[in-house]
Amino acid sequence: MAEFQESETLRMEAFSDGVFAIDITLLTFQLKAPSLKDATSTHTLAMALLHQWPNYIAYFVSFTTIFIIWLNHHRMYNVIRYSDVRFMFYNGMLLLLVSIVPFTTSLLADYINTPGHQLSAAIYMLLFACISGTLFRMWTYATKDYRLLKRPAADVRVQTVRTSLIISASIYTIVAGLSFLIPFLSILVGLVMVVYLSRLKYHRGKVV
Structure with missing residues (x-):
């Protein structure tokens, strides 16, 4: 039974890695070359590229955040030995939420310089709140009475x-x-949270 559970854990982590990789790939679709109508010379091409700055910012914040989520997911699995059906459902919920990030990234990029920025930023931040909450639920379940830990x-x-x-x-x-009151706060905090979560340690002896 233990060998079966360990095998399922490896399969689940491998499947999750694939979903994370696809989500990061989908983010690149936000980066599009300016149309020929908007870039008829070197100067107009440069201006058209600069005009797309919301896409660059949204892409960078989302890419780094997904990477840090994957990193914490990997660190979590490095201290987890067993799996069960309930934990697999929690993992599925995490992947469901992560798969929505490309959509919220597009929403933020399209509306970051418009009056709709507040709502798009709020949705963007709420999604990451749900992802963090799901990671917390996974961790709480796995560590209760040390049930799934190595x-x-x-x-x-x-x-x-x-x-x-x-x-x-x-x-x-x-x-x-606060996104409804302070414009661009979500972008700043998003970058700060990337640094914060990147330093999270799951093991006393080393960063895994």
Whole structure:
């Protein structure tokens, strides 16, 4: 039974890696070359490229965030040995939310310089709040009574990770509300959260 559960965990992580890779690839569709009508010379091409700055910003924030989500997903699986049906459903929910990121990225890029920026930024931040919340739920379930962890489980930073994921979900939620009052706050906080989550350690001995 244990070997079966370990095999399922490896399969689930491999499948998840594929979904993350596809989502990052889909983000590149936001980067489009200016049309020939808008770029008839070197100067007009340069101006047309500069005019697309919202796409570059949205792409960079989304790419780095998806990468950090994948990194934390990988770190989580490095300390998890077993899997079960409920944990697989939580993982499926995470992949469902991550697969929506290209859509919210497009929404943010298209409306970042319009009056609709507040709503698009709020939706963008709420999605990341849900992703952080799902990671928290996965971690809480896996670490309760050390049910799915590798041994020695005492070396795993259970409470530290729980607290950090709660903080990240809370910050994303708060910024979603503040996006209606402070323009471009979501972009700034999005970059700050990338740095914050990149430093999250799941093991006492090393960063995995």
